[in-house]
Amino acid sequence: MTQKEILDELKAIIVERLKFDPRRAAEMTLDTTLPKGIEGSLGLDSLDFIELSVAMEERFGIVIDEGQDLADEFRSFDSLSRWILSKTA
Amino acid sequence: MSASRRVVVTGVGSVSAGGIGGTAVVAQILAGATSPIRPVRAFETAGWPSRLGAEVDDAALEGLLDPGAARRLSRICRLTVVASRLAVEDSGVPRGPALGLVVGTEHGDFRSSEEFVTGYLKRGPSGLSPMIFPNTVMNSMAAVAAIEIGARGPSITVNQATVAGDLAVARAAALVRDGRALAVVAGGVDEMFAHVYRRLSEMGMLSPAAGRGTEGCRPYEPDHNGVVLGEGATFLVLEDLESARARGAVVHAEIRSAAWGNVPVAPHTAPRRRRDLHSPALRALVSAGVAPSAVGTCYGSGNGDPALDDWELGLLAADRLPEPRSLASRFGQHGGLGALRVAAALDRLNKVALSPTTLVMVHGLARGGCRTALLIGRAA
Amino acid sequence: MTRVVVSGLGVVSPYGTGAKTFWTGLASGTCAIRPLTAIDTEGFRSRIGAEVPADVLASLGPSRRRARADRLAMAAAREALADADLSPTDRACAGLFVGAVGGGMLEAEAWYWEETRTGRPSPRIGALRAILPSTHAETLSSRLGLCGPKETVVMACASGAASLALGLDLIRSGAAPLALCGGVDALTRVCFMGFNALRLLDLEPCRPFDRDRKGMSIGEGAAFVVLEEAGHCRARGGRAYAELRGAGMTTDAHHVTSPEPSADGMVRAIEEALTAAGRAPGDVGYVNAHGTGTPQNDRVEALALARVFGPGRVLLSSTKSLVGHTMAAAGSLEAVASVLTLQHGLVPPTANLRVTDPEVPFDCVPETARAVELDAVLSNSFGFGGQNVSLVFGR
Numbered sequence: 049m050t051q052k053e054i055l056d057e058l059k060a061i062i063v064e065r066l067k068f069d070p071r072r073a074a075e076m077t078l079d080t081t082l083p084k085g086i087e088g089s090l091g092l093d094s095l096d097f098i099e100l101s102v103a104m105e106e107r108f109g110i111v112i113d114e115g116q117d118l119a120d121e122f123r124s125f126d127s128l129s130r131w132i133l134s135k136t137a
Numbered sequence: 138m139s140a141s142r143r144v145v146v147t148g149v150g151s152v153s154a155g156g157i158g159g160t161a162v163v164a165q166i167l168a169g170a171t172s173p174i175r176p177v178r179a180f181e182t183a184g185w186p187s188r189l190g191a192e193v194d195d196a197a198l199e200g201l202l203d204p205g206a207a208r209r210l211s212r213i214c215r216l217t218v219v220a221s222r223l224a225v226e227d228s229g230v231p232r233g234p235a236l237g238l239v240v241g242t243e244h245g246d247f248r249s250s251e252e253f254v255t256g257y258l259k260r261g262p263s264g265l266s267p268m269i270f271p272n273t274v275m276n277s278m279a280a281v282a283a284i285e286i287g288a289r290g291p292s293i294t295v296n297q298a299t300v301a302g303d304l305a306v307a308r309a310a311a312l313v314r315d316g317r318a319l320a321v322v323a324g325g326v327d328e329m330f331a332h333v334y335r336r337l338s339e340m341g342m343l344s345p346a347a348g349r350g351t352e353g354c355r356p357y358e359p360d361h362n363g364v365v366l367g368e369g370a371t372f373l374v375l376e377d378l379e380s381a382r383a384r385g386a387v388v389h390a391e392i393r394s395a396a397w398g399n400v401p402v403a404p405h406t407a408p409r410r411r412r413d414l415h416s417p418a419l420r421a422l423v424s425a426g427v428a429p430s431a432v433g434t435c436y437g438s439g440n441g442d443p444a445l446d447d448w449e450l451g452l453l454a455a456d457r458l459p460e461p462r463s464l465a466s467r468f469g470q471h472g473g474l475g476a477l478r479v480a481a482a483l484d485r486l487n488k489v490a491l492s493p494t495t496l497v498m499v500h501g502l503a504r505g506g507c508r509t510a511l512l513i514g515r516a517a
Numbered sequence: 518m519t520r521v522v523v524s525g526l527g528v529v530s531p532y533g534t535g536a537k538t539f540w541t542g543l544a545s546g547t548c549a550i551r552p553l554t555a556i557d558t559e560g561f562r563s564r565i566g567a568e569v570p571a572d573v574l575a576s577l578g579p580s581r582r583r584a585r586a587d588r589l590a591m592a593a594a595r596e597a598l599a600d601a602d603l604s605p606t607d608r609a610c611a612g613l614f615v616g617a618v619g620g621g622m623l624e625a626e627a628w629y630w631e632e633t634r635t636g637r638p639s640p641r642i643g644a645l646r647a648i649l650p651s652t653h654a655e656t657l658s659s660r661l662g663l664c665g666p667k668e669t670v671v672m673a674c675a676s677g678a679a680s681l682a683l684g685l686d687l688i689r690s691g692a693a694p695l696a697l698c699g700g701v702d703a704l705t706r707v708c709f710m711g712f713n714a715l716r717l718l719d720l721e722p723c724r725p726f727d728r729d730r731k732g733m734s735i736g737e738g739a740a741f742v743v744l745e746e747a748g749h750c751r752a753r754g755g756r757a758y759a760e761l762r763g764a765g766m767t768t769d770a771h772h773v774t775s776p777e778p779s780a781d782g783m784v785r786a787i788e789e790a791l792t793a794a795g796r797a798p799g800d801v802g803y804v805n806a807h808g809t810g811t812p813q814n815d816r817v818e819a820l821a822l823a824r825v826f827g828p829g830r831v832l833l834s835s836t837k838s839l840v841g842h843t844m845a846a847a848g849s850l851e852a853v854a855s856v857l858t859l860q861h862g863l864v865p866p867t868a869n870l871r872v873t874d875p876e877v878p879f880d881c882v883p884e885t886a887r888a889v890e891l892d893a894v895l896s897n898s899f900g901f902g903g904q905n906v907s908l909v910f911g912r
Contacts, residue, residue, distance in 0.1 A: 270711030280902030
């Protein structure tokens, strides 16, 4: 998969599972930040991240170890998609 | 424990098929003559025994929600959040540890339960949405509304058929009287969900039950033949009188007493001739120190369910209370009705030229025997 | 202030039927969490829980046609009323407060699963009549002839405790001299799947307060108590196990699943209960913790206790380490545990506790019950969604 393809999948997850407006999702880019607390981010909290993780496991066939601290990886679509690429390579 | 705390109503917030707003809007809806009951639009009812309902205008509801903040809220949570916020704005009651919340509901969030299990049935364990799971527990509406209005006192969800709203108001009055909160936002909510509507219809609970007569909501009338469902959320703000006065709140009326109890009949039944030896209506009168003759108007929970209507009429007559009026045809049967009837009582007390000592009773009765009585009077 | 006593106990737990059986299990520190059999757990990460054994269920009086949760509730409620030795007249004025969440969902799921999988209507549809949490109160009030205020309280994991708090208030207000209060939850697929999906379940039996804890274990059960005005109990020659001295009820209003990190909501509930009980923190020798075993709950609860009592100033243990998290029944099962702890002067242990988390600066009574003379016990129930109830029991 390319990073762009992964981004599209992540956007689909954001809409289907995290209930974001599709029009808003269409405008999201690799630079879009995710976690609550970062100005201009999507404002995702812990519950959103669990949902996102479950959806990512299903969509990309990866296993996310919840013991790991993945704060950096979950910071933006760019960091997240790169991380997924590394796990699916 | 102080027996002297007095409980008053300082605000109303309502979302229903009749409209959305606070005290003034609810008064307007009550003053109008139209019923919002019409063929259901939100889902297909072809082939089902019933097809009528009183639906909330979704566009109007969405207009009152910030899309970002409401993103994860299920529909019934949206109804609850908007109505409770409207009530708090109407009343001006402050947020904090002295503010409680009581939410009554009959069906809760079945929509979310269905969505949750469907994820599993279609795609196995990975199809489950962790985000939806909290909504499968009936207290989720109270949890999100408490966050919305900053209620950090007790927040309680009560589940009860037919009179969930009445029970919530009675429970809230007790919380204020018992000193657990200075103010409590109290009322009920239900939404129309296709699966619930269909099953109730097939079980013969909805008009036209047994296929007899025309479909419609005709509480207490000789040709009543079942319930017509509605949806929505209505909340009142109940407050300790001293506290309300101290902050200069508008006091609409006083809840002079609130009582509830049970007639021990078999679940789901409404035996017309069963008498109540422990009538909460009489207890409410005794508690307020008045006779049945002091009650000028009675709002009943009768909603067109023939057995329940008849049983309620019998019980009220036995207690020598006035013949009840129903609001079911104005809003459809749903958990918010009890609070709407209290709102109607406030409206009546403040509009009609009644003697200052005349009281209004808001009476509730459900299949299975849950019985509630709220005695409402002008604020002195 | 009106004094309210506990005059009857009734329990169905993963150990079996009866308050005595429950106490024997707790006192021996026996962990009842094992692979689940009542529901299909294939494909899920955590597959264990504390079930009411099949033979125990089969032995319960109420008909097998009834929903599982209803049967548990009936058995426990009946035992409590019999234990209190109440007359029909007494019952007639009793209030009824039932903490419930799942209701008859287990049987409704079976119907829905069948209908969805076969594509045809299933005869199990009758289960829908008993699906709501309010079902139990309907069943109990009609079968047991209860005419007082009837209320079903849904407060997630704090439901069972809330029912006692509301019963206490009712009796203190003078509206009724007694009340049957309790909670019930049977296993459901929704609950099992949901906590799995949220990654809140340990794959092994839960280890509350342990440094290496990984999550909860689910359970099922029912517990009811008779709360009674002390004078009324004395006058009829009833027995008082303990006094329910105070209750606190607060809301975090912070997040739908996570507790407020500062522990403010929990602290307020505990302090409200202590104040109502006329007790200072130093009077309490033991806390029956909410103690679910999740990293978050235990940390925030320990913080709350440290703020109220001071580090190391009170014993605590988790009943959930022994019988799992029984959801709506938890608060009432733990109330019974608290009452029996006072009565026997024996603190039940926290099972599976090997190394206490350094962030939990308390003696959590690992593995073995401990004899301690106690005057007052605090029982905490902190529900999903930030709804907190604390109860203070005294001798």
